[in-house]
Amino acid sequence: MVSAEKLYTLASPAAVAAELRQAGFAAGDARHGVTAHRLVYRTVDTQGRPTTASGLLVLPLNGERRLAAVSFAHGTGSHKDDSPSMRRAAFVSAPVIAHAAAGAAAVGPDYLGMGKGPGLHPWMDIPSETTASLDMLRAARSFAPRTGRTLEREVQVTGFSQGASAALALGRALQSGADPYFRLGALAPISGAYDFGGTELPALLEGRVEAKSGVLYTAYALVAFNRLHPFYDDPAEVFRAPYDRTVEALFDGAHTGEQLMRGTPGTVDELLTPHGRALLARPAGGLAEALRGTDGVCKDWAPRVPTRLYMASGDEQAVTENTDRCQEWLRDEGARVPVVDLGAVDYAGSRHLGANLAGTTAVVRWFEQLRRS
Template sequence: MSRHRFTAALVAASAVAATAAPVAASTPPARGELLSARHLRTMTAAQARAWLASDGFDARSVRYGVDTYRLVYRTVDTRGRATTASGLLVLPRNGDHRLRTVSYTHGTMSYKPDAPSTSKDVWGQGSAVTYGAAGFATVAPDYLGLGEGPGVHPWKDVPSETTASVDMLRAARHFVPRKGRSLDRRVLVTGFSQGASSALGLARALQGGADPWFRLGAVAPISGGYDFRGAELPALLAGKLDPKLSVAYTSYLLTSWNRIHGGLYRTPGEVFRKPYAGRVEKYFDGTTPGQVMLKGLPGSLDKLLTRRGFALLRHPSGTFAAALRTDASVCGWTPRVPVRLYKIDKDEQAVTLNTDHCAADLRGRGVRVPVIDVGDTRYGGSRHLGSNVAGTAQVVRWFSGLGRS
């Protein structure tokens, strides 16, 4: 992503704990239980068109005004312990009582307030509003540790992104009857960048019966980093991706996965050079704005990583290798619904080979997978971010053409 948008695609908060704080309860709380719902804003169709267009989003699919809400709900953390999370719900201002349902999972961000339900800019909510204004009830989870969720965000952890997404759907289903409406049980699943893997994780879970009500309807992820070991890390180490953002992604990956899985390092100085070893974990604890983080990190991996840090990336082993296998497994299943993969050529952040490998995995399982190039689109100078804008415009048209359940 472009440097000025890392936090928008990679929320002010006080110091947060190193892991999501458990919710005290005498009996196990119900996952997806709605704890609070706050109305954020109302836009007419004309206002939604102008708002989206002000930041380069395609507003041609806008048919209705929207209401947006922040939901806070119960879920579980990376260790299965009770915690809470937040997310954005967008409802169209139309006459439909039963609303077709879209789940949109967002791209990488490291600063708590940048999450969809707490974002103040168009980027953070633009895709969700696009789907909502086209007539869909749109659910956009913040994931763990972002928005109003406690703790530190476990970046690139598909299992927790999946549980947070399933539970956000449940919370939305609890909420919409208050507005005299209901959600279609078939979910159309999409997401961008980090959220592309999250979308595949959610789709796999829904098809597998993770929720007794919701069913999978279709899947359309955009520009995912699906294969870090086989595609992303080799491109990053070869200098084929944006160097500054490669530094940011590497820092985020190592600090996050060491926190989640352990075994990557005992002290930051083992893998990060001075002076970055003393500050890098703070940059990704949710309290540091992205511009501050980017300014504080070096411009190249040579200045960031120690010899051991490079060896870890070049020859993954142990818990790191196991985590990479889990991350790549999002393409190792057999969808029984329509699937499309969206990409952009010459992606400077999520190398396009990620999508090629994912498509090959799915086709190897007998799944017909059209791979759609979104075209030469940029956002803030970034092709990667541009693929979200262009991909959202294309996915909403595809979803709109699919029949109801």
């Protein structure tokens, strides 16, 4: 751990409930007040070189000295501040608070290049999401004794959207013994794009993903993947004018989601050149290499702990076939993992975002039941 900063205290369940409601989340399971801290810690970058990252640690005000740990991995953001340790009463921080208010030590890694971390965010880069998440747990374990607490070995792992894949990868790492202390206790990803290359990209190109969301995910994928696994030399190869001159700069960590909305077209066809579209339809080279990483989180392993996959009917962003494929791959390895359909949940007109709200409530309750059993 490099540094720790106390951000705020929600001294009562009522204060927690108000915070959660402001973010759009249900507040009925808040049983404790909480304290929130930003941790900055050492980790490694995408090339294995030393760097730092940040994250949110929220502890319950429940008097318990030994606390179960919950790791929540957040969904996609473009600005560095779209991360748990940088926002209050927000979509990215509320799930961390909800788990802590139910009695756990809850951690929310910001990921590389987000929060207080230097550099660009390597979006959907599974290896660095895994190391950033695991090293955040280690930092939390190092910090907890300063508050008179210790973290138990078993970690319950969850995450939403981009974070659903990160959660599966962290769970796999914990189960394989990546840390000598922590071990996997339960796993509950929510609405992930687990088969990004085989399911999500075709859905984007076929118009089965909501149009503007499809544009943003397509642009982010091409820009972020090309940074780590180069497959184009000039943006004009894949992006139509005038976006070829502007899209890469939008994903610099300093532009807001609103700026991305204004700076991109309304459809994928307006964004992509014929070559760009053909590349996404038949990935090759560096793009295929990047997709092998994103699409491996459910393959060739089987969780040996209680596991559920949560999804929302009619998800307009992470199409539900992703969850079906993940369940099939886990079944192939001998894991019988149930899918929990959250129904036609809604947040601001989005079933995908609604899955974070409904899924968090469901996972908080399930994790608490497991801790009591």
